[in-house]
Amino acid sequence: MMKTPPQTRPSNWLILFILLLALGGLLRLIDITDPPLDFHSSRQLRNSLVARDIYYSLLPSATPEQRDLASSFASAVGKYEPPVIESIVAVTYLFTGGENIASARIWETLFWILAGIALFDLMRRAVSPWAALIGLAYYLVLPFSVEVSRSFQPDPLMTSAFVIGVYFLYRWSEEQTWKWAILAGIFLGFATFVKIVIVFFVGAAAIALVLFTLKKDFWKSKQVWVMAAIMVLPALLFYVLLNQGRSTEYFFSWTVSLIKLISSTDFYTKWLAFIGSLFGFTMIFLSIAGGFLATPRLRWLLISLWIGYLLYGLTLPFQMYTHSYYHIQLIPIVALGLAAAFNPLIESAAVQSVAGRVGFIAVIVAVIGFQSWVSRSVLVAESFRHEPAFWQQVGEAIPTDAKVIGLTQDYGFRLMLYGWRKVTLWPYSTELAEVRNGKVDFANRFDELTVGRDYFLVTAFGQLDKQPSLKKLLDAYPIAIEGDGYVLYDLNK
Numbered sequence: 401m402m403k404t405p406p407q408t409r410p411s412n413w414l415i416l417f418i419l420l421l422a423l424g425g426l427l428r429l430i431d432i433t434d435p436p437l438d439f440h441s442s443r444q445l446r447n448s449l450v451a452r453d454i455y456y457s458l459l460p461s462a463t464p465e466q467r468d469l470a471s472s473f474a475s476a477v478g479k480y481e482p483p484v485i486e487s488i489v490a491v492t493y494l495f496t497g498g499e500n501i502a503s504a505r506i507w508e509t510l511f512w513i514l515a516g517i518a519l520f521d522l523m524r525r526a527v528s529p530w531a532a533l534i535g536l537a538y539y540l541v542l543p544f545s546v547e548v549s550r551s552f553q554p555d556p557l558m559t560s561a562f563v564i565g566v567y568f569l570y571r572w573s574e575e576q577t578w579k580w581a582i583l584a585g586i587f588l589g590f591a592t593f594v595k596i597v598i599v600f601f602v603g604a605a606a607i608a609l610v611l612f613t614l615k616k617d618f619w620k621s622k623q624v625w626v627m628a629a630i631m632v633l634p635a636l637l638f639y640v641l642l643n644q645g646r647s648t649e650y651f652f653s654w655t656v657s658l659i660k661l662i663s664s665t666d667f668y669t670k671w672l673a674f675i676g677s678l679f680g681f682t683m684i685f686l687s688i689a690g691g692f693l694a695t696p697r698l699r700w701l702l703i704s705l706w707i708g709y710l711l712y713g714l715t716l717p718f719q720m721y722t723h724s725y726y727h728i729q730l731i732p733i734v735a736l737g738l739a740a741a742f743n744p745l746i747e748s749a750a751v752q753s754v755a756g757r758v759g760f761i762a763v764i765v766a767v768i769g770f771q772s773w774v775s776r777s778v779l780v781a782e783s784f785r786h787e788p789a790f791w792q793q794v795g796e797a798i799p800t801d802a803k804v805i806g807l808t809q810d811y812g813f814r815l816m817l818y819g820w821r822k823v824t825l826w827p828y829s830t831e832l833a834e835v836r837n838g839k840v841d842f843a844n845r846f847d848e849l850t851v852g853r854d855y856f857l858v859t860a861f862g863q864l865d866k867q868p869s870l871k872k873l874l875d876a877y878p879i880a881i882e883g884d885g886y887v888l889y890d891l892n893k
Contacts, residue, residue, distance in 0.1 A: 413529040417520065420533065421513055424540030427772060428509040428550040430779045432502045436552050437784040437814075440725055444552040445813035446477040447486050451552075452499060452817070454483065454490035473816040480650050481595050482638055485557045504552035512549040515560035516540060518567035519732050525570070526698040527743040534746075535739030537768050539731055544678045546775040548728045554595045555728045561591035562598050563732045566605050566701070572623070573609045573697060581623040585630030593634035596647070597712065601729055602631060604708030605701060612700040654716055658835060661717040670721035671713060678724055679734055687734040690741025698740060705733045718832060788818040790885060794859065795819025797881050797888060804888075805850055806857035807864055815859075823857055829866040843869030855880060856889040 436444035453474035456462040462470075485507070492503040516539055523532035539545060549556045565587030572580035588602045606628070610618050618624050639647045661667045675684065691702035709730060719726040749760040791814050798804055798821055806823040808815055815821050826849065827833065827842045842849070850856065856874060858864055864871050880890040 413533060416533055417529075417536070420536055420540055421516060423772060424516060424546075425509055425513050427541065427546050427775050427779075428505065428512070430776055431783075432505050433500065435784040435787050436501050436504070437787060438779065438782070439547045439551045440553070440723070442810040442813055443725065445810055445817055447489075447504070447552045447554075448499075448501070448817055449473045449477050449813060450479070450483050451486040451490045451493070451504070454487055455493045455499065458490065458494060469820060473822060476816070476822060477811075477813065478646075480643075480646050481554050482593060484594050485552070485554055489552070501552065505550045508550050508552065508556040511557050511560035515563035515732070518564045519735065522567045522570050523736060523739040525574070526695045527739050528746055530746045531739045531743040534742045534764065535735040537764075538683070538738050539735040541768055541771045541775060542679070542731065543771060543775040543778050544724065544727075545731050547778060548725050549731075551725065553725065555725050558591050558594040558598050559728050559732065561587050561594060562601060562729065565589075565591055565602070566732075569605060569609050570697070570701065572627070573613045576613065576621075576623065578623060581627045582630070585627040589631040589634045592631065593638060596635055596639050597716065597726070598729060599635065600708040600712035600715070601705055601733075602708075604704040604711075606631065608700045608704030609697070612697060654718065658716075658718045661835070662714050667717060667721070671717075674721040674724075675727055675730065678727055679730065683734060683738065686741045687737030690737040690739070690743075693744065694737075694740035698736070702733070702737055702740070705736075709733065718835065722831070787814065791815055791818035793819075793883060794857075794886050795821040797883060797886070798823075798855070798857065802854045803852060804855045804857050805853045806859070807867075807870075808857060808859040824853065826856075826870070828860075828863055841869055842867060843873055846870070846873050850891055853891055856891055857886065858889070859886045 431438075436448060449470075453470045456467045456470040485504070488507055489504045492507070493499055496503055516536060519539060520532050520536045523535050527535075549559075565584055568580050568584035568587060572584050588606065591598050592602055610624055614621055614624070688706065691699055691706070694702060712729075713720045716726065745760075749757055752760070794815060795818070798819075804821075804823040805826055806812065806815075807826040807828075808823065812823055812825055815823065829842070856877070858874070864874075874889050877889040877891060878893050879887055881888040
């Protein structure tokens, strides 16, 4: 008598599926109330300041002074994307009694888990549920995935919406019904609206699956045109029509001025080394190989997504080896490829002896357990709970109504969020500044940059050490106030 295939007996894998989702959720909620300084702090603080502005604009008990300050801080951080996740978190503040980073982390975790469910069902349509579980495990417990997917920024929501949209696009490719076309258009359009950089992946996936499904007759399909319109319109309205100035500024600042990087072999070496440190070289190349072993529909999807990633990287070259969260979209892509790569191994293991199967399973469980422990260890390795009190102290130390220029962390965002004070920023000495302008001695512009300022605040002493000329100039001024971790120089004496 033939045995029932594993695919038709969900009870065999359903418990493991639920346990993996629970593990992924719990990992992301470790140290949930620690200030958002653990991962790309400037980006998370930026979102926190925007959420605060929305929160105080909605809070009935907020004073005019609080609203004005919150608004001035939000205006200072730059607004390149619509404040979608910030609005969700700000409304949550209203119902949970005030600002708390836990609200953002819970929402981001929820979105990532929901996308994981969609990703698993997509994989299960092309490979065995057991191979899909391995892909899902990678998506959920990879240390980089745990860190980035709970961070307070638009990228986790963007990627989650993208994964769900691709799932619906895949379902449409299988059935060509209006339901899947509309859902795919809504979620992929929403992902692009949340953050425009996902457009490379959205466009690549849509083109590949439409051509795979309808071939040269795609233009005759009303579903395709409606789906395309829904995908394009939200982002077109916001980024091109309503926010054209900011979008143009971003394009020239991050693409045009840095495109020279792609002409150097050093750029590609740095890019590959960087993603290798995030994903593991073995996993990346195994995933790419899995794309060529996948079923035709999944193969078209995976190849198109890797092409989209390549075009994306060539458009934003500096971020490719400096900003880890710019690679968040690669997590589900690598997971998809791994599921395809592991599928033949799963089939081979299924016909082995009991000892062979047990050994194979033990290795998989050990790897998942080890990666989970690493993820947990990264989150608890350092506490930032002392930071708010420190920045409150710095804010209180600055004389009221004083005009201050400062060399301070995260573009002054920490001081704004926790100290409720804003200062003019002294330029940083960074790799980005060197790439754009070459070696610049900002101290030569000291008089120009400090004109009309009463004090010079220093909290970023590492940056001060990188600018010895500035340090020498400041030594000539008296110290007005000095505390543990900050110095305020009096520029009027």
